[in-house]
Structure formats: C-alpha cells, structure tokens
Amino acid sequence: MNAHDIRAAFQTVRASGLRAREAAEAIGLSEGAAIAAHGGAHDAPLQATALRPDWLGLLQALEACGPLMALTRNETTVHEKTGVYQKVSASGPVGLALGEHIDLRLFFNQWHAGFAVAEALKSQHGMAVPSLQFFDRHGVAVHKIFVREQTDLAAWRRVIELHGGDRSEIEFAPRAAEGTSAPQPPVDATAFGAAWGAMTDTHQFFPLLKQFGLERQQGFRLVEGRYTHRVETAAVRELLMEAAFDGTPIMVFVGSPGCIQIHTGPVQRIAPMEMQDKTWLNVLDPGFNLHLREDLIQDVWVVEKPTADGVVTSVEAFDARGELMAMFFGARKPGQAELLAWRHIVAHLQAAAQPHASVAA
Secondary structure (H helix, E strand, O other): OOHHHHHHHHHHHHHOHHHHOHHHHHHHOHHHHHHHOOOOOOOEEEEEEOOOHHHHHHHHHHHHHHEEEEEEEOOOOOEEEEEOOOEEEEEOEEEEEEEEOOOEEEHHHHEEEEEEEEOOOOOOOOOOOOEEEOOOOOEEEEEEEOOOOOOOOOHHHHOOOOOOHOOOOOOOOOOOOOOOOOOOOOOOOOHHHHHHHOOOOOHHHHHHHHHOOOOOOHHHHOOOOEEEEEEEOOOOHHHHHHHHOOOOEEEEEEEEEOOEEEEEOOOOOOOEEEEOOEEEEEEEEEEEEEEEHHHOOOOOEEEEEOOOOEEEEEEEOOOOOEEEEEEEEEEOOOOOOOOOHHHHHHHHHHHHHHOOOOOOO
16 A cells, blocks of 8 residues: 555544554554654645654653653553653663653664554544654654643643654564474473572573573573462452552553653552453553453463672563563662562462462372
8 A cells, every 4th residue: 555545544444433553553554654654745634743853862852841641552451650750861772761650761763653542533632632652663653752731832842843854765574473482402491490599689680581492481580499380370460459449659660662761759540441342451540550351361371580789589470482571579769678468468468369280200
C-alpha cells in the first residue's frame, strides 16, 4: 500500500473503535509504519510530524511543559504515569529520567523514529489527546507522552517546532519470525549460584545473566528453591490487593524494547475487569494507571537478590512466550533495607503457593 491507501485503511478501522496499535495490526502494519504514513500534507484525521532523533534534547526540553503523561507498554502490560520530565540525562545510549514522578530507564539505541501526533476524532473535544510517540526499528512503540489538562500547551508547541524535522523516508524493518534457538552448552549451575550469592547490587543481575549466557527465567530455574521460588499466577492480584489494603508503598516496573518505566509509591484502587474474553488487572489511581492482562500470566516468581543493603525481593510475572510482563518491589532507595511490610506480602504469596511436584531421581 502507498501512504494514501494506508491512511484510508487506517481511518476506516480506527472509526470502528480500535486503538491505534490494533488498527495498524488490522491492516497488516506495525504501529510505527502506520503513523509514519501520516506525515506531510494530507487531509486524514491523524497528522504526524516527524521528529529529529535528538531524543535526549527533546526529553530535556519537556520540563517546560509541566505535567505530562508517560506511557510505556509491552505486549501484555501498560504503565501510565503523570508528572514532569525532570533530571533527564544520558551516558552514551543509556538515559535516565529521575523526576519526582517520571522515573525512566531509557535505551536510546532502540529509538528509531519519533512523531508528534494529533488526531481529530468524534469525541467530546473533537481531538484525541496530542502526543509524542517513539518507535523502534520494527515499528514497535518504545515510549509515548501525552498532554494533560495542566500541560503548558504553548511550551508543548515550542518543543515540537524546535525538534520537528524532515524525515519523510522513515522505514521500519519487519520483525524476524521466531525460530528454534540453537542448543546451548550446559551451564555450570554451581558457579552461577555462587556468582548470584556474591551480588552486592541488583544492577549486577543483568551482567550476571549475560556472563553465563542465560535468559531471565533460565537463571531463575538454576537457583530455584534457593534464591527463586514459583508462586501462583494469582499472586500479582494478591500483592496489589494487599499493598492497597495495608498502604505498603511498592515499585512497579514495566518495560518496552527501549524504556523501563517505574512507579514508586502506594497503590489504592485495584480494579480487575473482564472485557471481551480478556481479564485486565488495573490500578486506577490519580497519577498512576496500570493495565495488565492477568489472563496471559504464565509464570510468577519471587526472586531474592543479595545486596550491600540486605536481600532485595522482587515478584516477576511472565507470559506464555517467556516475556517479562511486570516486576514489583517494595519501595526503597539505595542504602535502605527492604520494607518489612513488603516482605510480609511476599511471605503470604509464598505460603499460598501450591508445592510443585518433584521429579524422582
């Protein structure tokens, strides 16, 4: 399809009520490719202005806009957080946003294209909420930023004017089909367990997996019963409910290919919802929303990592493809011990877990 045909097809499916990501998939495109087709002069309801790839400078400029809503999602989970983009910095391709509410880990080598997006819809205000949307080279959204009622719109427009650029030839590569992975050499489980036990910081965990050539759950299985423990798939709902009931502040991490977004604080309104044969587990709080496909949870692990501040415990949910959906921690800062209230929640999850059948030797 050419750009005109893409716009026409996209408009048709959007009018049926599909979200932009779903509408793009319905016409056989990635979301990024569908948005890119709306650049330049045309009369379609959605208008997209390509942005220059100065991602750090753009995010730093957003502080002047005041409150914005940051959205990061993966295939199963959406994390929405409202606040000001502050303390944005980078070292090479890795960036940070460390504002009071907007807390991000940014992997700019995954950021391929960005657009300022506005869309005329038949809604109460006649317009979809203006946004900035960023995509990887496959057209998968890595991060989105939406205007809020308190946003300084004049500052928002200045950011777009300053960072808009002529990138009419943006192209996206299709994702490779998932193939059978090559057999991996056996891992020295004893050495891996010893290295795990020698960690002094949670940030040493990813390099540890890389050192031993492991993906996340492979590592968990190697130290299962010692540092990791399986719990029921209902554990995510239970931990959110208990944290809300007790007022225990937690940390909620959700990642895309190019961003990890973090909420730190209490959660209050936990609202499971059945809709079109899907079960959504929602947090619907002022300033923080989480939408997680509870029916797609395949595995949940309690993970204990030694640090200089004592053991740090996470609860991690994975889908059937082995993709990490979300991670949950007790709220803490470096130099602080883990919250006792969080450990009580985790202990309750483990007590409720049914023992897994052991395999006879």
